[in-house]
Structures are given as C-alpha cells and as structure tokens.
Amino acid sequence: MYCLISASVSASDLTWTTLQKEKEGTVTIYYRSTEPFLIEEADGSLRGLEYEMMVGFKYFLWNKYGIRLHLNWQSQESFKYVFGHIKNNPKNGEFGLDIISRTVNRDLEVGFSNPYFPDIQVLVSDKNIPTVNSIEEFKEVFSEHTAVSVAETTYDQYLKNIRNKYQIDFNIIYKQSSNDILNGILEQPERFGYMDLPNYLLALNQNKAIKRQPILPIKGLGFCVIFKKGSDWQNPINEYLSSPEYEVLRNKGIQKYLGNDVYDLIESISKGEDEEMVLLLKEKELVDKELSERSKQIQRQAYVTNMLLACIVIALIFAFALFNRNRIKSKANEILTAHRGMIENQNELLSRRNNELLELDEEKNNFISILSHDLRAPINNITALAGLLQMDDNLHKSQISSIEHIASESRRLNKMVTRILDVERIESKTTDDFRKINLSDVLERVVINYRKQAEDKKIKINLTTDQSAYVFGLEQYLFHVFENLLSNAIKFSPLGQSITINVESKEKYHFINFTDGGPGLSEEDQKRMFKKFQRLSAKPTAGERSTGLGLSIVAKYTELLGGKLEWKSKPDHGTTFIVKLEAV
Structure with a gap:
C-alpha cells in the first residue's frame, strides 16, 4: 500500500462521537519515518507496519460502521515533535506514530491505545x-x-x-x-x-x-498510537487492534517487513520465555548463516583468483608464443592432437559402456521373459497333471496326499514367480491408464478367492464395504494390494480367529482396514517389513511359507496408486494395515 503525503492540511478536531453522526471526516497523523514501521519513499509515498495498520483502521470503520475516514499524514523532524505536538497542542482528531513506548510518566501527558507491537x-x-x-x-x-x-x-x-x-x-x-x-x-x-x-x-x-x-x-509496555488525553478515539482504535481483521493484517505485514522468525522470537520473549536463551539461539542461527555466506564468498574469491591466475598463465603463454611462435605452435599442435585422441578414446569408452548397459538391460528383460514363459509353462503342466492324477479313483490315501502336496507346491511356486515378476514390473514403472474403480467389487472378489484358504484354518472373514466408495487407479494394482494383505492376515492368524475388513470414508479419502488376530509386529519387523525378501520374526500359524515379497508389493502398488500405507501393531495384539486412497 502507498499514500502520497499531503503538503499542508489543517489539523482536525474531529471526535469519534461526531464522526459517528456525520459518517465522514478527516484525522491527522503526525509521524516520523522509522524503518520498518513507517517508511517514507523518495517519491513521497508511505509503507510499513504502522502505515498499513492505520489504512486497515480506515477500512475497518467503513466495513463495520459505514464511516468514511480520510487520513492526513504529516511528517515531523523527530520524535520530540511527534510526541510534543500531541502533548502540548492536542486536538481530538490528531494521532501520533513513531514506535512510541508507553511509560508511566507519558501516561500522564497523552492518551495511549492498546499496544500494537511488543516493546x-x-x-x-x-x-x-x-x-x-x-x-x-x-x-x-x-x-x-x-x-x-x-x-x-x-x-x-x-x-x-x-x-x-x-x-x-x-x-x-x-x-x-x-x-x-x-x-x-x-x-x-x-x-x-x-x-x-x-x-x-x-x-x-x-x-x-x-x-x-x-x-x-x-x-516496555509496548508500542502504541497516541492521541489527546481523554479522547474518545481510544474505544474504536482499541476495538480495531483486538479485531480478527487487524490480526490478519498484522501477520501479513510482519511477514512482509520483518519475517515470521523475527516476530516469533519477539512474541516468545514478550510472553515470558527465557530472553537470553531465545536471543542466543537466534544470534547463533544468524552467525551460522553469516559463516555460510562467508564460506561461499571465500569460494567465489578463490574462483576469481584461480581465473585471474589462469588469465595470467594464458597471457604468459601467449607472450611466450609470440616470442617463439614456431616452436610453441608445433608443440601446441602436438598437445592438441594428444587431447583430441584422448577425447576420442573417452568417447569410445563411453559409447562402449552405454552399449554394455543396453545389453544388460536387454538381458534383464530377456530373463524376466524367460521367467514369465519358460517357468510358468512347466509349473502349469505340473498343476494340470496333478489334477488329472487326482481324478483316478484307484489311488491309495497316501498317493492322494502326495498328489495334493504336488499340486499345492506347484501353485505356491506359481504364486512366487508371479510375485517376483510383479516386483520387477513395479520397479520398471510401467503403468496403464487409470480409471474409476468401485472398492466393494474388488474387495468382494478378493474375499471370494481366499474364502477356501480361510475356511481351512476355521477363520471367519468379516467384510464391511461401502457400495458408493470409488477410487481412481488400476484394478490390477488394487487387487494385488488387497490380495497380499488378506493373504498375510490369514497366514499369520491362529486357527478359529476372525479377520475384519472394512471401508471408512472421511473427508476426501477412503480408508481400507485389514485387521487380524495374529502375533503382531515387533519394532524391528516394522523397520524392515517393506523391503524385498524379508523374513519377519512372526511365523505363519499353520506352517505356511512366505516369499518375503508381499508387503513390498503392497507398498509399491499403494505408492503407484497415489495412496498411503499405514499400520497399527503391538506384539501379541494383532495387526491392522490401513490403505488410504483419495476418493472420487
């Protein structure tokens, strides 16, 4: 905000009572330029904390009372003239501003507003x-x-x-x-x-x-606006200084002219905190900043010095070249040729290294392709053959058990390969187009897939969903997140326990909670549970096996979905994993 200073305007004897009746009037403010509170620019305009405070007072009266107040700014040579004018020749419509401290003696001479800044x-x-x-x-x-x-x-x-x-x-x-x-x-x-x-x-x-x-x-008691002793302007000014409007304006002004850290420091001291400790911490901060700047300046000076030395060396070389041109020219050509050869060798090495990296990347992709096709095919064949063998009615009980074990192990191996490939796909950061997905549909499908596994351990799955809950993402990612969390919950829950899955919607987010009755996670487990191939101290309750990849997949897919994974766990009190996703 800026305001041009009036050259010469007669002082006002306007009271607050009169202004309330007439709805328009002018007050005169005697001030002295005191940075950063009131700053007078070369073109006569004003800015600063005190200036913006009084302009805010003008708008406060207009918004609350419908009163149009004009401000007549009058510059004074010194504090003595600002204070002396209000003390010796006061009129009702005159104010004084010059970061004026309130004291007991001055209270007998002029009127003071409430403090607008600590002193x-x-x-x-x-x-x-x-x-x-x-x-x-x-x-x-x-x-x-x-x-x-x-x-x-x-x-x-x-x-x-x-x-x-x-x-x-x-x-x-x-x-x-x-x-x-x-x-x-x-x-x-x-x-x-x-x-x-x-x-x-x-x-x-x-x-x-x-x-x-x-x-x-x-x-001190604080910096205040001064006016005629007994003036009725005290009421509206104090009302303004205690208003939310002034608080907002003050905070913006402080940030602009002082910086929040300076104001926070002053507020801490004014509220009774240890002044010496607060100031020492601030001074240390500024000294550290100064040392850092000096270090940078030394570096810059060293750079300039080196550049000057380089220029001197170049000048000497040039002078020597003029003195013995032919010999230096021949030598320079040799050096340039050597440098050119060196650069060509480096380029060749870089090109070769780049080709090697491309080959390694291609080998990695080929390896993943082998895992995807060559490993899955025989595993699926084993699973299919086990299924055919199970159809034979003449098998003994021990033979049936062995075939079921082969089928179970082949399915486990298939899942292991799938999870390893999932991790590779995540790390390659290849994602398809996201779309709107219903959480209930995905959760219900996951629960159906794992109901048989839960029934084998006499575990009950309690699912509470919200049919109106939608998120933005890929259904494949969501399915893998929920599948791994439910699989872990079943794996680590004792026989006969319950697993609870519920969807809570708060503000702009959906929270999907998976709660089990397992042994919980130790502090050490919680530090490393999202790393690949980590075996935690908690063991599956029915001898199930774990690849150590499930939670790493959950964490990475949740991140790709723009969500956040949280958990609550105590040893012997079960674990709750919470997937936080933005609602659509």
Missing part, C-alpha cells in the same frame, strides 16, 4: 568492544565510551538511568531518529546504545559490525 530494547555496541556479563564489567569496559541516543526518548531515558544509578562516566551524543542510532554506533569505535529488538535483528541479519551486550535489556 523490547537491547543494549548494542561496536563489535570490537568486549562482551560483558555483569555491572562491574560494564563499569570497567564502558567508562569513557560514547553512547548514541535520540533526545527525549526511552533510549535516552534508559541510558541516563544507567549512568546515574551505577555512576558510570560515559558521554551521550544525539541523533535525529532511531534509524540513525545504528549508523552512529558504526561511525567510530567504542560506541554503544539501545536499539529496538526488531532493528537489532535486522541489522544482525545484514551482517552489521555490532553485538548485543547480554545485560540491562528493557521490556
């Missing part, structure tokens, strides 16, 4: 002055040093109180505004003074050659 001042000195930690050290080090201040401000008052209370002999020089205190300290060695904490932190962030002395900090 914390720290003692700052030239960086070469030693750090002191006690009043005795302060007396010894700062005697005969020079303090920098602004006349008739709390900075000046605090310095004089220190000088009188502890009888320390130091001189005080005065600047026009608080913005000039930092420059005054840096003008000459052995200078010090009080600064507002925000300005100190901003200066530190800019690597200014100053340091904070960890003694005699001041916590």
Whole structure:
C-alpha cells in the first residue's frame, strides 16, 4: 500500500462521537519515518507496519460502521515533535506514530491505545568492544565510551538511568531518529546504545559490525498510537487492534517487513520465555548463516583468483608464443592432437559402456521373459497333471496326499514367480491408464478367492464395504494390494480367529482396514517389513511359507496408486494395515 503525503492540511478536531453522526471526516497523523514501521519513499509515498495498520483502521470503520475516514499524514523532524505536538497542542482528531513506548510518566501527558507491537530494547555496541556479563564489567569496559541516543526518548531515558544509578562516566551524543542510532554506533569505535529488538535483528541479519551486550535489556509496555488525553478515539482504535481483521493484517505485514522468525522470537520473549536463551539461539542461527555466506564468498574469491591466475598463465603463454611462435605452435599442435585422441578414446569408452548397459538391460528383460514363459509353462503342466492324477479313483490315501502336496507346491511356486515378476514390473514403472474403480467389487472378489484358504484354518472373514466408495487407479494394482494383505492376515492368524475388513470414508479419502488376530509386529519387523525378501520374526500359524515379497508389493502398488500405507501393531495384539486412497 502507498499514500502520497499531503503538503499542508489543517489539523482536525474531529471526535469519534461526531464522526459517528456525520459518517465522514478527516484525522491527522503526525509521524516520523522509522524503518520498518513507517517508511517514507523518495517519491513521497508511505509503507510499513504502522502505515498499513492505520489504512486497515480506515477500512475497518467503513466495513463495520459505514464511516468514511480520510487520513492526513504529516511528517515531523523527530520524535520530540511527534510526541510534543500531541502533548502540548492536542486536538481530538490528531494521532501520533513513531514506535512510541508507553511509560508511566507519558501516561500522564497523552492518551495511549492498546499496544500494537511488543516493546523490547537491547543494549548494542561496536563489535570490537568486549562482551560483558555483569555491572562491574560494564563499569570497567564502558567508562569513557560514547553512547548514541535520540533526545527525549526511552533510549535516552534508559541510558541516563544507567549512568546515574551505577555512576558510570560515559558521554551521550544525539541523533535525529532511531534509524540513525545504528549508523552512529558504526561511525567510530567504542560506541554503544539501545536499539529496538526488531532493528537489532535486522541489522544482525545484514551482517552489521555490532553485538548485543547480554545485560540491562528493557521490556516496555509496548508500542502504541497516541492521541489527546481523554479522547474518545481510544474505544474504536482499541476495538480495531483486538479485531480478527487487524490480526490478519498484522501477520501479513510482519511477514512482509520483518519475517515470521523475527516476530516469533519477539512474541516468545514478550510472553515470558527465557530472553537470553531465545536471543542466543537466534544470534547463533544468524552467525551460522553469516559463516555460510562467508564460506561461499571465500569460494567465489578463490574462483576469481584461480581465473585471474589462469588469465595470467594464458597471457604468459601467449607472450611466450609470440616470442617463439614456431616452436610453441608445433608443440601446441602436438598437445592438441594428444587431447583430441584422448577425447576420442573417452568417447569410445563411453559409447562402449552405454552399449554394455543396453545389453544388460536387454538381458534383464530377456530373463524376466524367460521367467514369465519358460517357468510358468512347466509349473502349469505340473498343476494340470496333478489334477488329472487326482481324478483316478484307484489311488491309495497316501498317493492322494502326495498328489495334493504336488499340486499345492506347484501353485505356491506359481504364486512366487508371479510375485517376483510383479516386483520387477513395479520397479520398471510401467503403468496403464487409470480409471474409476468401485472398492466393494474388488474387495468382494478378493474375499471370494481366499474364502477356501480361510475356511481351512476355521477363520471367519468379516467384510464391511461401502457400495458408493470409488477410487481412481488400476484394478490390477488394487487387487494385488488387497490380495497380499488378506493373504498375510490369514497366514499369520491362529486357527478359529476372525479377520475384519472394512471401508471408512472421511473427508476426501477412503480408508481400507485389514485387521487380524495374529502375533503382531515387533519394532524391528516394522523397520524392515517393506523391503524385498524379508523374513519377519512372526511365523505363519499353520506352517505356511512366505516369499518375503508381499508387503513390498503392497507398498509399491499403494505408492503407484497415489495412496498411503499405514499400520497399527503391538506384539501379541494383532495387526491392522490401513490403505488410504483419495476418493472420487
């Protein structure tokens, strides 16, 4: 926001009561440019925390009361003129802004709003002055040093109180505004003074050659708007400063002009947190940042130095070439030829390595193809032959058992090969087009496929679904996720237990829960259960076998579906796996 300053407008004697009746009026704001609270640009426009605060007050009155308020901004030379005008020649429609600290004595002279910003001042000195930690050290080090201040401000008052209370002999020089205190300290060695904490932190962030002395900090009552003593403007201003509208505007302004980290630090101190600890942590952070920047600067300087050296070397070579052109030219040609040969050899090596990688990738694809066709075909033949043998009515009981074992093992081997291939497909990241899928359809099909396996262990599967639950993805991916989770639940649940599968819909997500009554997962198992070929400490309850691939497939397919896999488990209390998918 920006506003052009009026050249000369007569002061207003407008009361809040009168403005409420007339619905339109003008107030005058006497201010002084104080970064980052109120900044006057070269073209006369204004910006800053205090400026945006008062513009926000104008809109607050319009939105809540339908009152059109005009702001007449009047620049003053120093704090003395801003405060003195409200103190000595006050009118109802006049305000003062200059990060004005509220004190007991000033309360007798002018009216104050509620604080709009914490008032914390720290003692700052030239960086070469030693750090002191006690009043005795302060007396010894700062005697005969020079303090920098602004006349008739709390900075000046605090310095004089220190000088009188502890009888320390130091001189005080005065600047026009608080913005000039930092420059005054840096003008000459052995200078010090009080600064507002925000300005100190901003200066530190800019690597200014100053340091904070960890003694005699001041916590004031806060920065306030001032106006005529007894003015009825106190009510609407305080109402605005406590409103949600001002809180939003303040937070945006702080982020723009100070940064959230500075404001959070000031708020922490103002709310009673250990001031020294908070400041030390912040100073350490800024020092680390400065060291990092210096390291980068050293690297840049080293680069520039190397470039200069390289240029000098090139210049010397060029001079020598002029001096002995023919011999150097011949030598240079030899070097260039050698370099060209070296580059050609490197290109040839890179080309050969690239071809080797392509061959390896092709071999991997061929190996997967062999697994897919050459392994599955004999396995399927074994399964089919076992089925034919089972049809013979003349088999003995032991023969039937052996044939069933062959069929079971061939099916297990087929599943193992399928899962290994699934892992390879996932890692190759080949996906088809996603579409809208009904969760209930997939879950019901998975449960039907595994009902016989559950009945063999006298395990009951309780499925609760939502027919209106849809997700976006590939049905094959979803089927593999749910199949592996249900297979594991049956595998690790004791005989006669129950497995619960239910779909919960919350906000924009569906949560598919698989809960078993198994032995649960140890902390060590939970750290490695999603890695391939991991055998966990929990064992299948009926002697089933595990490839160690199921959960890795579940995790990878869930990731491809844009979902999240969560779990809850305690040893001896079962396990719940939760698949979180976005609803459509």
